Amino acid sequence: MTTNSLSETCDKIIFSTFFKSHAKSLRNFLFYKYGNKDQAEDLVQEAFIKLWQNCSAVPLEKAKSYIYTIANNGSLNEIAHQKVVLQYEKKFSGFDKTNENPEFILEEKQFKSKLLKSIENLNETQRVAFLMHRIDGKKYSEIAEELNISVKAVEKRIHLALVELRKEIDSIK
Amino acid sequence: MEENHILAKWLNNDLTEAELAEFNANPDYEKYEKIKNYTAHLEVPDFNEAKVLEDVISHKKITPKVIPLYKNWLFKVAAVLVIGLGITFMMQNFASQTQYAPNGKRTTFSLPDNSEVVLNAGSEIEYKKWNWDNNRNLELHGEAYFKVAKGKKFEVATDLGKVAVLGTQFNVKARKNRFDVTCFEGRVKVNYKEKEVILTQGQSVTFENGKQINTTVNTSKPEWLENTIAFNKENLRNILDEIQRQYNVSIEVKAKYPGELFTGKIPIDNLDVALQIIATTYHLEPNKIAPNKIIFEGK
Numbered sequence: 001m002t003t004n005s006l007s008e009t010c011d012k013i014i015f016s017t018f019f020k021s022h023a024k025s026l027r028n029f030l031f032y033k034y035g036n037k038d039q040a041e042d043l044v045q046e047a048f049i050k051l052w053q054n055c056s057a058v059p060l061e062k063a064k065s066y067i068y069t070i071a072n073n074g075s076l077n078e079i080a081h082q083k084v085v086l087q088y089e090k091k092f093s094g095f096d097k098t099n100e101n102p103e104f105i106l107e108e109k110q111f112k113s114k115l116l117k118s119i120e121n122l123n124e125t126q127r128v129a130f131l132m133h134r135i136d137g138k139k140y141s142e143i144a145e146e147l148n149i150s151v152k153a154v155e156k157r158i159h160l161a162l163v164e165l166r167k168e169i170d171s172i173k
Numbered sequence: 174m175e176e177n178h179i180l181a182k183w184l185n186n187d188l189t190e191a192e193l194a195e196f197n198a199n200p201d202y203e204k205y206e207k208i209k210n211y212t213a214h215l216e217v218p219d220f221n222e223a224k225v226l227e228d229v230i231s232h233k234k235i236t237p238k239v240i241p242l243y244k245n246w247l248f249k250v251a252a253v254l255v256i257g258l259g260i261t262f263m264m265q266n267f268a269s270q271t272q273y274a275p276n277g278k279r280t281t282f283s284l285p286d287n288s289e290v291v292l293n294a295g296s297e298i299e300y301k302k303w304n305w306d307n308n309r310n311l312e313l314h315g316e317a318y319f320k321v322a323k324g325k326k327f328e329v330a331t332d333l334g335k336v337a338v339l340g341t342q343f344n345v346k347a348r349k350n351r352f353d354v355t356c357f358e359g360r361v362k363v364n365y366k367e368k369e370v371i372l373t374q375g376q377s378v379t380f381e382n383g384k385q386i387n388t389t390v391n392t393s394k395p396e397w398l399e400n401t402i403a404f405n406k407e408n409l410r411n412i413l414d415e416i417q418r419q420y421n422v423s424i425e426v427k428a429k430y431p432g433e434l435f436t437g438k439i440p441i442d443n444l445d446v447a448l449q450i451i452a453t454t455y456h457l458e459p460n461k462i463a464p465n466k467i468i469f470e471g472k
Binding site: 010012015016019020023024027028031037041044045048049052053054055056086087088089092111112115119130131133134135139140152154155156158159162163165166169170 | 178179180181182184185201204205207208211212213214215216217218220222225226228229230232233234235236
């Protein structure tokens with residue numbers, strides 16, 4: 001009972017709910033940043049362990065910025081940047097199913113791989129903001145909060161990401 | 174800058190219809206549309222959340238020790254100090270300050286605005302430090318010389334009357350039923366009963382038993398500051414009272430009090446000379462029966 005009165009964060013059920021709603025997006029965020037899935041997951045684990053240990057000092061409404069801050073700080077030195085390797089949903093093969101033209105199918109395939117390569121080549125800040133929107137479906141305001149920047153800055157990053165992607169795709173032959 | 178973010182707005186479906194129509198006309202529109210559609214189908218490999226959560230919760234919580242503030246002895250000490258200092262501050266500022274000059278002594282002190290006050294022997298002044306600059310009122314019993322700093326109205330209340338000034342030097346003497354005010358610099362307003370007199374530099378006024386006497390002085394400071402007392406048509410009783418105060422002695426007259434009034438100066442640093450002046454003027458014989466007891470007898 002005493003722990004309860006100190007902070008909701010210490011309640012196992014509340015903590016688990018919080019974990020489930022934020023762990024994956026934190027992992028994804030770190031993955032978009034560094035491209036290293038295993039290390040991203042280790043960092044997530046580390047951040048949540050710190051939150052759990054210090055739950056009595058962190059109110060629930062501060063918990064989100066707490067884990068993002070820890071994950072960001074912890075990652076400064078440790079992580080070796082890798083290429084961000086993404087994949088398409090397994091059932092997604094393309095848009096125009098009726099067109100069986102082999103030339104068209106080949107073009108589709110080429111575009112998909114060009115797009116992935118272009119995303120890999122984006123600079124880190126643009127890629128992170130862009131993927132948080134495209135994959136996690138986050139609002140710009142949520143992205144701004146998690147990255148600790150303004151909504152305007154998020155819009156700028158996404159805008160530049162799109163410009164960059166279009167240029168890259170055109171240039172890859 | 175606004176235009177710069179148009180792609181971000183479009184991606185978020187935030188464009189107005191007009192903006193959207195314009196954007197659709199853009200030659201690159203189709204390419205952007207393709208990027209938008211294809212990136213909607215990207216995914217990241219899943220991760221085993223349940224296992225991580227289990228691991229996190231298996232860690233021990235760090236429970237900080239909570240020490241209530243009131244149990245901390247340091248807090249108690251601090252509280253006592255704060256209260257003590259508070260009371261001292263209140264006392265100093267709100268309580269009346271009293272300056273006192275006993276018989277045979279003088280006291281010089283400064284008021285909060287640096288006005289100077291010299292209290293003559295056997296006199297007392299009471300005033301409040303709090304808000305002094307806006308409320309320069311003090312109460313005088315006896316005699317004092319004031320050198321008032323410029324500022325708001327400066328008021329000296331005595332049992333006999335009031336003196337109000339604006340930055341000046343003046344002397345107030347209120348003893349028994351005689352009230353003397355002398356202005357050495359600036360302007361002084363004197364209230365005595367229903368009367369109001371304004372003094373300028375070098376003027377002096379005396380009220381005694383309802384009678385008003387105006388005189389002029391040509392000194393720049395009251396004589397008592399230079400160790401003499403100047404009397405102006407003063408009766409013997411008042412003169413002896415003054416001598417008793419200045420020298421802290423007691424004087425008795427074993428003869429009929431002469432009624433003549435005295436005008437002149439008497440030193441206050443030489444008792445023998447002072448007594449001799451009285452003796453010659455009033456034809457009396459001074460007898461010192463003890464160092465601080467004098468009896469005047471008729472010749």
